[in-house]
Amino acid sequence: MTTYILRRLIQGVVVLLAVSMICFIIFRYLGDPVLTMAGKYATQQEIEEVRRAFGLDQPTHVQYGRFIWNALHGNFGKSYVSRVPALGLILERFPATFELAFTAMLIALTLGVGLGVLVSLNPSSWPSRLVMAGSLGGISIPTFLTGVLLIMIFGVYMGILPPFGRGETVQIGFWRTGLLTADGLKHLVLPATTLAMYQLAVLLRLTRAGMREVLAEEYIKTAWAKGLPPGKVIVKHALRNVLIPVVTMAGLQFGELIAFSIVTETIFQWPGMGNLLLQSIYETDQPVIVTYIMLAAFLIITINMVVDILYAVLNPKIRYD
Amino acid sequence: MTESRHLLEIQHLKTYFTTFEGVARAVDDVSFHLDRGEVLGVVGESGCGKSVTAQSIMRLIPEPPGKIVGGHIWFDGMDLTTLQPSAMRRIRGDRIAMIFQEPMTSLNPVYTIGDQIAEMFQLHRGMGRREAWRHAVAMLEKVQIPAPHKRASEYPHQLSGGMRQRAMIAMALACDPEILIADEPTTALDVTVQAQILDLMLQLKEDFQTAVMMITHDLGVIAEIAQRVVVMYAGKVVEQAATLPLFEDPKHPYTRGLLRSIPKLGERSKKGRLRLEEIPGMVPGLLDLPPGCRFEPRCPHSMAVCREREPELQDLGSGRLVRCFLYGT
Numbered sequence: 001m002t003t004y005i006l007r008r009l010i011q012g013v014v015v016l017l018a019v020s021m022i023c024f025i026i027f028r029y030l031g032d033p034v035l036t037m038a039g040k041y042a043t044q045q046e047i048e049e050v051r052r053a054f055g056l057d058q059p060t061h062v063q064y065g066r067f068i069w070n071a072l073h074g075n076f077g078k079s080y081v082s083r084v085p086a087l088g089l090i091l092e093r094f095p096a097t098f099e100l101a102f103t104a105m106l107i108a109l110t111l112g113v114g115l116g117v118l119v120s121l122n123p124s125s126w127p128s129r130l131v132m133a134g135s136l137g138g139i140s141i142p143t144f145l146t147g148v149l150l151i152m153i154f155g156v157y158m159g160i161l162p163p164f165g166r167g168e169t170v171q172i173g174f175w176r177t178g179l180l181t182a183d184g185l186k187h188l189v190l191p192a193t194t195l196a197m198y199q200l201a202v203l204l205r206l207t208r209a210g211m212r213e214v215l216a217e218e219y220i221k222t223a224w225a226k227g228l229p230p231g232k233v234i235v236k237h238a239l240r241n242v243l244i245p246v247v248t249m250a251g252l253q254f255g256e257l258i259a260f261s262i263v264t265e266t267i268f269q270w271p272g273m274g275n276l277l278l279q280s281i282y283e284t285d286q287p288v289i290v291t292y293i294m295l296a297a298f299l300i301i302t303i304n305m306v307v308d309i310l311y312a313v314l315n316p317k318i319r320y321d
Numbered sequence: 322m323t324e325s326r327h328l329l330e331i332q333h334l335k336t337y338f339t340t341f342e343g344v345a346r347a348v349d350d351v352s353f354h355l356d357r358g359e360v361l362g363v364v365g366e367s368g369c370g371k372s373v374t375a376q377s378i379m380r381l382i383p384e385p386p387g388k389i390v391g392g393h394i395w396f397d398g399m400d401l402t403t404l405q406p407s408a409m410r411r412i413r414g415d416r417i418a419m420i421f422q423e424p425m426t427s428l429n430p431v432y433t434i435g436d437q438i439a440e441m442f443q444l445h446r447g448m449g450r451r452e453a454w455r456h457a458v459a460m461l462e463k464v465q466i467p468a469p470h471k472r473a474s475e476y477p478h479q480l481s482g483g484m485r486q487r488a489m490i491a492m493a494l495a496c497d498p499e500i501l502i503a504d505e506p507t508t509a510l511d512v513t514v515q516a517q518i519l520d521l522m523l524q525l526k527e528d529f530q531t532a533v534m535m536i537t538h539d540l541g542v543i544a545e546i547a548q549r550v551v552v553m554y555a556g557k558v559v560e561q562a563a564t565l566p567l568f569e570d571p572k573h574p575y576t577r578g579l580l581r582s583i584p585k586l587g588e589r590s591k592k593g594r595l596r597l598e599e600i601p602g603m604v605p606g607l608l609d610l611p612p613g614c615r616f617e618p619r620c621p622h623s624m625a626v627c628r629e630r631e632p633e634l635q636d637l638g639s640g641r642l643v644r645c646f647l648y649g650t
């Protein structure tokens with residue numbers, strides 16, 4: 001088990017290094033940051049000064065070394081636009097994105113698994129067929145369309161849910177939360193539902209497929225033969241086996257939800273990291289873009305690792321891998 | 322219908338499966354009984370309805386497509402075919418237990434052996450976790466699994482096929498059931514392991530005073546452990562007799578065919594299983610059964626009457642029943 005974790009850690013570090021290399025190349029060679037910073041009408045001398053001030057006159061490997069060194073110290077440079085540390089800028093937005101992704105995941109996981117189990121038990125009933133058709137929609141309808149439709153129905157037409165912004169928030173230490181006020185929760189409903197839709201459909205279909213397979217297994221017959229009530233057979237004996245792939249999938253999705261909630265955040269003007277990224281792309285604010293990519297890679301790799309280890313714990317068969 | 326003086330009595334049981342192709346009469350008017358402490362063998366070729374009979378007794382027929390459409394299953398004054406699901410659950414596992422053919426897949430891969438056996442004590446005896454676990458370890462010891470303490474906390478994939486089948490037997494016998502239904506418990510095992518498991522079952526049957534319904538297509542197994550035999554063919558009982566008379570003087574042409582297909586009595590074929598495929602011809606599909614005797618297309622003694630109508634089950638005395646026109650109408 002320890003060697004397994006160690007191996008996963010080393011793999012993670014290698015991937016992060018690779019990402020950092022790509023980030024560095026973006027940073028250094030896609031567009032000249034000096035021009036962005038100094039402005040279009042700067043003189044040659046001003047340009048040289050800026051170049052030196054940001055260390056952009058040094059040889060490539062020195063710059064990369066310094067980039068890594070700084071990154072290790074949480075220093076990804078300052079935003080070209082707002083002139084404050086890029087990491088701070090992003091971390092400030094992190095709670096909003098995390099709460100959105102977390103709520104979306106919660107919705108996707110509970111509804112996805114719950115409905116998946118129900119559908120697997122009565123595959124040919126018409127409510128099941130309806131749910132399955134709906135899940136196809138969830139997979140194929142693009143996020144922006146779901147978002148716009150929800151805004152139109154609940155925000156504009158019925159007017160019962162706020163269509164944009166985060167609403168009232170409360171600051172707890174460094175964390176600004178919207179989960180503690182009624183207004184904040186209300187604002188969360190539409191964007192979280194929008195973000196959850198695709199993942200919900202995926203988890204539902206995965207759960208249903210898994211349940212149908214497991215329910216036909218011999219050990220389910222054994223469980224019935226023991227005299228167990230239906231709830232125990234379905235949850236304890238069947239679902240427990242299905243949860244292994246489902247939890248793995250949900251974990252992997254969670255990293256993606258945090259890192260790539262850009263579309264949803266834009267539609268709902270959610271003050272999260274995704275919104276910041278989009279803004280930074282418009283402004284070619286490379287330190288922020290690079291920091292975002294590094295952070296996203298770090299989050300996804302960490303979550304994958306946790307999921308893998310969880311998988312090993314849940315599944316007795318790979319415990320000694 | 323009346324209550325039975327037997328431990329278990331099946332009367333005119335009919336279990337049908339409705340599929341797209343039609344209605345498969347998997348068990349069609351089957352009657353037999355099981356007495357306290359005896360071992361009853363149920364034999365027949367693949368697909369003749371042995372497992373469906375067993376599942377009907379346990380009320381584990383998947384519905385749909387299956388359904389018990391007629392008959393009675395008497396157990397302790399109750400008709401199991403009409404029992405409430407909750408009442409049936411109290412019987413399942415506690416008073417009638419079952420073990421299956423595939424020891425590789427009939428244990429849940431994500432729970433330890435100990436947990437799975439302990440679950441029986443928690444469910445039917447209301448024990449706490451600790452006490453149930455202690456009893457589970459004791460059961461593993463009774464089925465002669467070495468180092469039961471250690472084995473109890475292992476997962477199914479860490480055990481060999483024979484060990485798993487022992488664990489299954491431990492689970493089935495945990496609550497000291499009155500009836501143990503064993504659906505081909507040794508078919509998937511090596512010959513030597515097969516013999517060990519059979520010995521174990523015989524010994525435990527004495528210790529626990531359990532009646533056993535042993536389903537198999539291996540007549541060698543029957544010869545070794547059964548006192549009485551029910552021979553099934555295409556969803557019907559075709560012969561019923563005590564083991565010795567059946568082997569010495571089989572009446573039904575199908576039973577004779579089965580016996581001829583054993584090279585030497587009691588000795589199992591190389592692969593450890595007897596497929597009974599030596600009888601010429603095929604088992605008729607349950608959807609297009611011949612109008613008369615179901616064995617007629619393969620029967621060497623076939624007569625005109627056999628093609629016209631179905632023979633009834635004849636009582637030849639001393640517990641012997643046979644369904645064939647060779648023995649009167």
Ligand SMILES: Nc1ncnc2c1ncn2[C@@H]1O[C@H](COP(=O)(O)OP(=O)(O)OP(=O)(O)O)[C@@H](O)[C@H]1O
Pocket residue numbers: 338340345347365366367368369370371372373374383386387538607
């Ligand atoms: N779930 C099902 N759906 C449809 N038909 C079924 C189902 N289960 C059993 N049957 C029908 O019942 C017949 C008898 O099946 P059964 O499993 O009782 O045979 P068996 O005697 O146990 O054979 P084997 O020796 O192969 O286990 C099958 O041929 C099949 O037509």
Ligand code: SF4
Pocket residue numbers: 573574575614615616617618620621622623624627632644645646647
């Ligand atoms: S009834 Fe006729 S066909 Fe059927 S087994 Fe007897 S002799 Fe053969």
Ligand SMILES: [Mg+2]
Pocket residue numbers: 371372373504
């Ligand atoms: Mg069978």
